[in-house]
Amino acid sequence: MVVGLREVAERAGVSVRTASNVANDFPHVAPETRRRVQAAIEELKYRPNTAARQLRRGRTEVISLVVPEISSPYFSELAAITVRVAAERGWTVHIDQTDGDADQERRMILGPAGRSVDGVLCSPWAVSPAELVELAAGPVVLLGERETDGVLDHVAIDNVRASREATLHLLARGDRVIGAIGAQPHLQNGTAELRVEGYRQALESAGLPFRTDLVMPVRSLHRPDGAAAVTRLLEVEPRVDAVFCFSDELALGALRTLLEQGRRVPQDVAVVGFDDIEDGRYSTPTLTTIAPDKTQIVRVALDRLAARIAGQTGSGAEAPLDLVVPHRLLIRESTTSVRTRKG
Amino acid sequence: MVVGLREVAERAGVSVRTASNVANDFPHVAPETRRRVQAAIEELKYRPNTAARQLRRGRTEVISLVVPEISSPYFSELAAITVRVAAERGWTVHIDQTDGDADQERRMILGPAGRSVDGVLCSPWAVSPAELVELAAGPVVLLGERETDGVLDHVAIDNVRASREATLHLLARGDRVIGAIGAQPHLQNGTAELRVEGYRQALESAGLPFRTDLVMPVRSLHRPDGAAAVTRLLEVEPRVDAVFCFSDELALGALRTLLEQGRRVPQDVAVVGFDDIEDGRYSTPTLTTIAPDKTQIVRVALDRLAARIAGQTGSGAEAPLDLVVPHRLLIRESTTSVRTRKG
DNA sequence: GCGTACGTTTGCAACGCTGCAAAGCGTGAA
DNA sequence: TTCACGCTTTGCAGCGTTGCAAACGTACGC
Incomplete structure (x- = not known):
């Protein structure tokens, strides 16, 4: 049995809209109403349906991280940091590996990016940035590669x-x-x-x-x-x-x-x-x-990605940035x- | 500008439903119609909206992998294999790490599992299987831990x-x-x-x-x-x-x-x-x-998960299995x- | 020529949720 | 007593897609 806001609302004796308001911490809800709805949510173990929410809101709060391979230590450390830092923003991370294959790389940046994630962090390998920019369907930030000739944001050390x-x-x-x-x-x-x-x-x-x-x-x-x-x-x-x-x-x-x-x-x-x-x-x-500085790389990249996502609706697209992050010997x-x- | 089936249909001069049929490779479509719609899809760079599709179909084709930490070599190798094997089934993988924290573990198995993924592969750490089974909202297969007293499917070596x-x-x-x-x-x-x-x-x-x-x-x-x-x-x-x-x-x-x-x-x-x-x-x-045998672990676990997902609508829930995978010295x-x- | 069957196309509705805007309600001021 | 205002609650519609079932058209057999 699938529990939706309808069931919660019914149980609490309020409208679906009010149930939604409680589930989303909307401020203008009477304390007593809130309490009742909360109770219903817990009793029925209501979990919001992400798909519906996304369809309505147009946001997933999910970003994808595309790397050549997860199992190589560098990328797995990067992935771990990304998941952690992304969590601070309330994002979860969808990790994909391309195995260094050009076609997979194209598919990944195009595919998951489609509309199921809000943005993409990508460590390109076999595909040139120039081509990536053609494919990208949403905000993309590149990690650790050559100067991109200003076609896409990118973060790397010198x-x-x-x-x-x-x-x-x-x-x-x-x-x-x-x-x-x-x-x-x-x-x-x-x-x-x-x-x-x-x-x-x-x-x-x-x-x-x-x-x-x-x-x-x-x-x-x-x-x-x-x-x-x-x-x-x-x-x-x-x-x-x-x-x-x-x-x-x-x-x-x-x-x-x-x-x-x-x-x-x-x-x-x-x-x-x-x-x-x-x-x-x-x-x-x-x-x-x-x-x-891997943490810094991720932090800067996510900042940038957040800005891109936020600015999507804005007027003129901002010029891509080449962001340089410190390193040490x-x-x-x-x-x-x-x-x-x-x- | 968001391109949906509506735009594609308009462009190709067919109904939205037909456009959908072409996008989904429905067999009964006239070759000429198919061609026209295909062209429209490509010209407009149509990408299906995953959220809407999921809402309608009730499936994500995404599974989540919950591990204590991605960056440790064992888990990153496991993750890499999982992504690869899951791809064979048309699934993508949502990776989460719990940092070995009990609360995070609870949240992960409950959260992403909610309804946004079809199933969960979980390497428990701080939370006992008995508790996990309470939280799980969908199919869950455990990786590599103690005998679970038959409360959840689990895959491990001896x-x-x-x-x-x-x-x-x-x-x-x-x-x-x-x-x-x-x-x-x-x-x-x-x-x-x-x-x-x-x-x-x-x-x-x-x-x-x-x-x-x-x-x-x-x-x-x-x-x-x-x-x-x-x-x-x-x-x-x-x-x-x-x-x-x-x-x-x-x-x-x-x-x-x-x-x-x-x-x-x-x-x-x-x-x-x-x-x-x-x-x-x-x-x-x-x-x-x-x-x-890590590949085997993943393969067996995904088989089992697939069976659980498929059997969800079925009548009686099958008894949980303890699956043992070979190892070598x-x-x-x-x-x-x-x-x-x-x- | 007509009915049947099949291949092809279509409209409608609904998945669960939230933006919008308006309605309901209670309170204090005039 | 009436009015205005703000807090609270609500109904409606639609996000993009697909299941369902019906409609359409054509070819075939009788």
């Missing part, structure tokens, strides 16, 4: 600067032959390019050559890719002093492989990652990394001291 | 057996002083108890005493808890041969701490985890662990060989 800082840190240690792992020429989101650029700038500023043969492309950003890439790197250039990986996962894969091949980290080879995922704080050695064991160890 | 196998593996190595990390006396979901029980059974079968002082309670199942617990364990019993952790995260935290304290793994102390998260495949040393470096290493 990837070039972060990458430059990471590389400069290695140079400051005295490393001269520095490999980079994580170029992704096949992708449209452009993040990897920015990181290569920062790496290049740092080398240049130190008067060192930018060797493209030390920039290893990867298919995805996971441990196995890092493991494979570092193996290739060692073949290309056995005398490598340090490796800068464009994700912590890559770095952890590389770390593992370096140790397997008998290279001590950081004595023989230093390793820097990117993302500051939790694993890197507990690996052996712990991982030096670029830490984007966290120096840990993989580029500094080594712990003492038996054996 | 925790007692898995835990016994892990402990027996250590015993077979010759370990005699074996600690256990991960008791959670404050929780209601009972998983930890089952694992303690399996551990106890194994020790007993080997004629060894079950020492409660070697069973370390933890607040949550993350790396820091594992790190702290193993520190306490070493204080209680410095001569420990092996540690069985009730999650891989605990194990990774323990691993790290053991190494820091100068204990080699596995030569000095062996470590076994539970969950088979990806990190354990890339740690140093790699982690021996109990691997639940994956033996890796943390209980066997050590890699050679320089230095």
Whole structure:
């Protein structure tokens, strides 16, 4: 048996409209009436029908988060934060993963966005922002990718600067032959390019050559890719002093492989990652990394999304913003001291 | 401007009903009519209004997944699989996290479940199944917890057996002083108890005493808890041969701490985890662990949920099922060989 | 030529809720 | 006593879609 406001109203001896008023905390309701309706609501276990409410109000209070994959630590941490921060605004989050597939990405931004969510937070991967803007049916904020040429709001850290800082840190240690792992020429989101650029700038500023043969492309950003890439790197250039990986996962894969091949980290080879995922704080050695302020990313993105949603009815669409969020370089064991160890 | 079936119908010169028929692939539509309506749909970029559809049909094609936390690797892997498997059925997934908080858990199972999702997959934590069944407003399937006394469907591995196998593996190595990390006396979901029980059974079968002082309670199942617990364990019993952790995260935290304290793994102390998260495949040393068949867990749970949803209108509610899914013991470096290493 | 049957199209109503605007009611001022 | 005002309650309609059942048209068999 489905309980609607009708049943509640009947039970409390009021009109449906009054029942609705109570359910929505409308101020002008007599205390006694309110009490009676409340009681009816509880006795009948009334739960508002979201679909009807949405149909009427035109809002869902649901946003969707579209990421390449949920299970990768970076995105799962981001998702967790998003759910938490969204809750502060009374939103719930619909999470979707695209598996890095362009078609799925198109479908997700178009599909769920349709009208069942109020807005979309999207980490694009295979589809360019220019195309996304065509598809978007509602407010969309992009997370962490290249400059979008002002077609859509987007929130990210300054990837070039972060990458430059990471590389400069290695140079400051005295490393001269520095490999980079994580170029992704096949992708449209452009993040990897920015990181290569920062790496290049740092080398240049130190008067060192930018060797493209030390920039290893990867298919995805996971441990196995890092493991494979570092193996290739060692073949290309056995005398490598340090490796800068464009994700912590890559770095952890590389770390593992370096140790397997008998290279001590950081004595023989230093390793820097990117993302500051939790694993890197507990690996052996712990991982030096670029830490984007994830909570800030989410907060800024949701602020922006809220503004877009609120402004939807407004007159002129505001110009898209490129929002930059701070990051830090966290120096840990993989580029500094080594712990003492038996054996 | 909102495009509805009305606009499409107008444009194509047909009735709203016919437009709806085309949008829903109703078979009895003349090819020419279909073509015209299709064209209108595309030109106007018509997207069906989910709310209205749901209101009319009574179905959302959305299920919710309620987990203690998204960012922990086990749950994020589970979530990723769920999204993927659910997609095969045409469902999308609404993910919520409770932060292990009892109230939030209650709200989640009650709230989203209300009528906005067709069913709920829930990993309970702080709330007992008995209470959950009271709250549930629709089909609910529980994941991975104690026997539910038949109040709700639930899917899990055989925790007692898995835990016994892990402990027996250590015993077979010759370990005699074996600690256990991960008791959670404050929780209601009972998983930890089952694992303690399996551990106890194994020790007993080997004629060894079950020492409660070697069973370390933890607040949550993350790396820091594992790190702290193993520190306490070493204080209680410095001569420990092996540690069985009730999650891989605990194990990774323990691993790290053991190494820091100068204990080699596995030569000095062996470590076994539970969950088979990806990190354990890339740690140093790699982690021996109990691997639940996660895909199977999700598949079975969704099958069951689908059956519940389908059977909702049926007459007698079917009796709840306890579904057991297979697991394996994956033996890796943390209980066997050590890699050679320089230095 | 007519009735039947089937393929195709349609109008009506309702899913449960809330915006709107007006009606009902009680109180204090004139 | 009457009027105006504000608090409270109400009815109506419609959000966009689809189930239902009837209407329409055409082709076929008798």
